[in-house]
Amino acid sequence: MERVILHSDCNSFYASVECLHRPEIREKxxxxxxxxxxxxxxxxxxxxIAKRYHVKTGEALWQARQKCPDLVxxxxxxxLYMRFSQxxxxxxxxxxxxxxxxGLDEAWLDVTADSRGRDGMTIAEEIRGRIKxxxxxxxxxxxxxxxxxxxxxxxYKKPDAITRVGKDNYREIAWPLPCSDLLYxxxxxxxxxxxxxxxTIGDLANTPERxxxxxxxxxxxxxxxxxxxxxxSPVARYGNQPTVKSVGNSTTTPRDLKxxxxxxxxxxxxxGSVARRLREQGFKGRTVCISVRDNQLxxxxxxxxxxxxxxxxxxxxxxxLGLFRKHYRWERxxxxxxxxxxxxxxxxxxxxxxxxxxxxxxxxxxxxDRAVDWLKNRFGSFAVQPAVLLTDRQLSGFDPKKDHTIHPxxxx
Amino acid sequence: xxxxxxxxxxxxxxxxxxxxxxxxxxxDGVMYEIDRVLDVRPAASLKAGGAGIRYTCRIQGREKYLxxxxxxxxxxxxxxxx
Numbered sequence: 362m363e364r365v366i367l368h369s370d371c372n373s374f375y376a377s378v379e380c381l382h383r384p385e386i387r388e389k390x391x392x393x394x395x396x397x398x399x400x401x402x403x404x405x406x407x408x409x410i411a412k413r414y415h416v417k418t419g420e421a422l423w424q425a426r427q428k429c430p431d432l433v434x435x436x437x438x439x440x441l442y443m444r445f446s447q448x449x450x451x452x453x454x455x456x457x458x459x460x461x462x463x464g465l466d467e468a469w470l471d472v473t474a475d476s477r478g479r480d481g482m483t484i485a486e487e488i489r490g491r492i493k494x495x496x497x498x499x500x501x502x503x504x505x506x507x508x509x510x511x512x513x514x515x516x517y518k519k520p521d522a523i524t525r526v527g528k529d530n531y532r533e534i535a536w537p538l539p540c541s542d543l544l545y546x547x548x549x550x551x552x553x554x555x556x557x558x559x560x561t562i563g564d565l566a567n568t569p570e571r572x573x574x575x576x577x578x579x580x581x582x583x584x585x586x587x588x589x590x591x592x593x594s595p596v597a598r599y600g601n602q603p604t605v606k607s608v609g610n611s612t613t614t615p616r617d618l619k620x621x622x623x624x625x626x627x628x629x630x631x632x633g634s635v636a637r638r639l640r641e642q643g644f645k646g647r648t649v650c651i652s653v654r655d656n657q658l659x660x661x662x663x664x665x666x667x668x669x670x671x672x673x674x675x676x677x678x679x680x681x682l683g684l685f686r687k688h689y690r691w692e693r694x695x696x697x698x699x700x701x702x703x704x705x706x707x708x709x710x711x712x713x714x715x716x717x718x719x720x721x722x723x724x725x726x727x728x729x730d731r732a733v734d735w736l737k738n739r740f741g742s743f744a745v746q747p748a749v750l751l752t753d754r755q756l757s758g759f760d761p762k763k764d765h766t767i768h769p770x771x772x773x
Numbered sequence: 774x775x776x777x778x779x780x781x782x783x784x785x786x787x788x789x790x791x792x793x794x795x796x797x798x799x800x801d802g803v804m805y806e807i808d809r810v811l812d813v814r815p816a817a818s819l820k821a822g823g824a825g826i827r828y829t830c831r832i833q834g835r836e837k838y839l840x841x842x843x844x845x846x847x848x849x850x851x852x853x854x855x
Contacts, residue, residue, distance in 0.1 A: 381817060381819070381822055381823070381824065382822045382823060383822055384776070384819070384820065384821075384822045444843075445824070448815070448824070493817075494816055494817065495814075495815040495816055495817060495824065496817055496824050497817025497818070497819055497823075497824050498817075
């Protein structure tokens with residue numbers, strides 16, 4: 362049986378929510394941007410009017426102001442966006458349990474088994490109207506028989522529009538679109554495809570799967586499947602959040618990092634937060650991964666697997682710092698850095714004691730962490746800190762655990 | 774030009790969990806009794822700029838919207854009122 366899948370995308374989500382709450386800026390070009398002082402000064406979203414000035418998501422605030430001097434830039438208010446995201450999801454769930462959020466502002470809905478037998482277009486129309494009336498913002502919705510084409514549909518016409526991509530018309534609607542509109546075709550894949558003369562989704566669909574596999578390995582099969590509308594991945598049931606695969610924190614620092622000491626301060630703060638979150642959620646991890654981006658925006662990641670599972674703060678920060686020292690030659694100052702732990706197990710899994718390691722010392726460290734957690738929970742994250750953090754308060758004065766982070770999500 | 778005005782509200786919690794406003798306490802100290810709540814639904818206010826539960830109330834024979842936005846109540850007011 363053919364599935365009926367909707368993909369709903371809140372148009373310029375952050376900017377729309379801001380414009381709703383500030384009637385005085387509604388008719389002006391508006392963008393939501395990060396904090397310049399903290400050097401998070403990029404455009405997060407912009408409204409339709411700002412779009413006309415070619416203001417782009419991700420560009421620096423000063424670049425955007427050059428294109429559009431009258432641009433109104435407002436700071437983000439994530440709590441408000443989360444509330445609106447919840448309200449939208451509550452509406453979706455009036456139609457089906459199969460609601461799979463993709464970030465705050467997008468979701469897939471599987472409405473194949475609608476109890477009242479309505480078709481996809483009718484439901485999409487109703488949702489579009491309700492979001493507009495009840496939330497005061499607009500959505501664009503794609504209606505299709507698979508998730509990939511539904512997403513193309515929601516991108517096809519916006520704002521406040523519905524596009525159907527069915528088996529009868531996908532060749533006219535989806536195929537002329539550029540490959541880069543497909544989920545997971547980023548800059549690198551796009552460049553590679555263009556080298557082979559493949560520009561549109563149709564080109565991709567008409568390339569034999571075997572050829573694509575030759576170029577991209579198993580991703581070739583996925584791309585071929587996406588382009589031909591053969592993706593059959595299900596829409597997840599709401600609340601079935603995927604299990605945690607890794608815990609990490611990263612930050613763009615208030616000033617460029619110039620030496621190992623600077624990096625040590627940042628990594629200590631980040632590792633402290635990661636370790637604390639691991640303990641809070643009852644995990645231990647074994648693979649430490651660091652990501653580094655220099656001031657020319659060149660970035661890389663490196664990872665290392667430890668001998669045993671851990672959530673001890675000092676072990677994680679030492680491992681991160683060790684990785685960093687091994688792989689960074691200080692050709693350029695660093696702009697942002699992150700650390701994460703993967704290969705997680707529940708912390709109740711018994712661990713193998715190591716004859717050649719001071720297990721009693723490790724146990725003491727675990728006690729220490731527990732005591733520090735207790736103090737931090739009671740008196741705040743800055744109540745107890747490693748002494749090294751006091752050498753530069755400008756660098757260490759952030760709380761990755763508390764500061765709101767919207768985690769990016771993957772399709773798989 | 775309208776704008777958002779937060780107001781004091783006297784409301785009643787019913788035993789079944791419903792919450793209905795009984796009166797609005799305006800900033801000038803005047804209390805307006807709500808004769809009847811005609812409709813309750815989630816809605817946005819483009820004029821005031823906000824979204825929440827909208828109560829359509831009859832006050833002194835006139836229909837007026839009252840919003841509950843999380844823990845606060847607001848009305849669409851004229852710029853210079855109150």
